[in-house]
Amino acid sequence: MAPRLGVNVDHVATLRQVRRATYPDPVAAAQLAELGGADQITIHLREDRRHIQDRDLRVLRQTVTTRLNLEMAATAEMVKTAYEVKPDECTLVPERREELTTEGGLDAAGQRDHIRKIVKTLRDADILVSLFIDPDVDQVRAAHRAEAQVIEIHTGRYCDARLPGDQRRELARIVDAAKAAARLGLAVAAGHGLNYRNAAPVAAIAEIEEFNIGHAIVARAVLVGMERAVREMKELLAAGAAGR
């Protein structure tokens, strides 16, 4: 079966925030993404509010007709926000103010008690909980012990690899992590840095049910429109998955 596509619309908000304007609106982008076939809308409400704003989260909760996945830091402030807004899913991500984007996975193994507590609090509100982790079997096991239902595998190192040997090695780490997670009964998603050139080999991994892709889709949407950019990515993932 073809994997689901979560479209991350953060960078539509980035374009708005560079001018502190009212447009382009990530809410409009999300509607067009759904028309193009998005299975989910994903946003990251960062502590510094550099792109998505609290208003975007609230309005998207009212307007998204598929599913809303909120990426967030594992903090009390964000848990409170999640309780108020009730996204369908929360993806816990590490967050550092100085980073350009989320640079590594969550250390589910190192912060075990803290993560487990936050997972439980969110699950108690009937929110599905995903942990964004590096493709590392120890982190997969830690996510399982923390009682998350989903892991999202950080594909950044695979995407950054330039030499074919490095790409193969990084892809193999993703395969191992995905298989380990599936054996433990975790649902598996993947994302970060994926684009129209590098996503297909990851889509061929049978255990990965969902992709969350933002920058590449928004960048293409600027040139060809959001519906088309999403449709093309869906087709590409389906073609990659056809070889599973």
Ligand code: PXP
């Ligand atoms: N998944 C997670 C957990 C992320 O933090 C991000 C970046 O916000 C993405 C997916 C999407 O990454 P990209 O914008 O590189 O496609």
